[in-house]
Each structure stands twice: as structure tokens, then as C-alpha cells.
Amino acid sequence: MDILDTWSIKIAEEAAPDEVDLAPIMAQAFVKGGNARAELFKQETKGALGGFGAGQMVAIFPCILKGLAVAAPILAAVLSAASNITDIVSIAKDLVDLKKSLKKESPEAAADNPYAALKRAMDAVSMELKGRSMSQDQSDLIVFRVVKALLEDPAGATQFLRTIETAHA
Secondary structure, three states: OOHHHHHHHHHHHHHOHHHOOOHHHHHHHHHHOHHHHHHHHOOOOOOOOOOOOHHHOOOOHHHHHHHHHHHHHHHHHHHHHHOOOOOHHHHHHHHHHHHHHHHHOOHHHHHHOOOHHHHHHHHHHHHHHHOOOOOHHHHHHHHHHHHHHHHOOHHHHHHHHHHHHHHHO
16 A cells, blocks of 8 residues: 555544545545546535435545645644654643644744644644535544644655645645
């Protein structure tokens, strides 16, 4: 299995468990680009004949991929710095506290925050999810799960991010 398939499954298991089976195919289509990528974001507005709201089903994994591709440069830098960190519990706690602290800080204070870059990357992924009519709480939960998956293997995650970033450019 290549890096794209491996990481698409890891991320989908954490953030979009209903889409795990299709995640590698979606990731390949995203990287391929063109019509294959466009089909990932196509949303039917009406149900299929005889179907029960078939048009209401929206895949979130393509939005995660797009958000990761946009945020890849920042996330890759954060992950390369995090590769020396071994205490995942403290990272998770810092991620939970991050949102609260950055909302309260002035822009000048946020610039001094070592997590400001990570917050910007997380916001980029979150914006893609909210574009699919997802609530702030839902998108935050998914983003935190994606970051958790990426932090489990920063070196491998960096390779994955560079792959989708290059394809998205």
C-alpha cells in the first residue's frame, strides 16, 4: 500500500469512519485532479428516483483532503517540529486549550504563540468542512481528530501532506 492509501485510511478512521472504505479511492481521485477531483465535490440537489434523500449524503473526506492540501505547508512545518515530541497527551491537551486561548488573545499576542501556525492550519481545514454546512462543533471535532492522526507519525504525515499539496497546486 502506498503512502496515499495508508494515510487516507488512517485519517478517515479517525475523522470520517463511515468513509474509510472509499478514502483511498477519494485520495487517489483528489491527487489525480481534473474531473476526478471535481466529482468528489459534486453535490446532488435532488434525490434519486425512488430513493430516500440520496442527494442529502455528503462525503466529508474530500473536504478534509482539500483543507489539508491548503494547510500542508504550515502543517508540515508543525509536524517536523513535533517529530521530537513524545508526549502525545500534552499535545492533545494543548490542542484543546489552543482554541480557547487564541480567541481571547489580541492579534499581537497570538503572533507570539507557538501554536498560532497550527491554529491557522486547523482553521483552513475547518473552513472546508463548514463549507459543507457543518456546525462549528462538528468541524472542530473532525479537525482535532485529523491532527491527532497526523501527530501519531509526523514523518509519514509530512510525506502524505506533501503528496496532496503537490497535486493540489
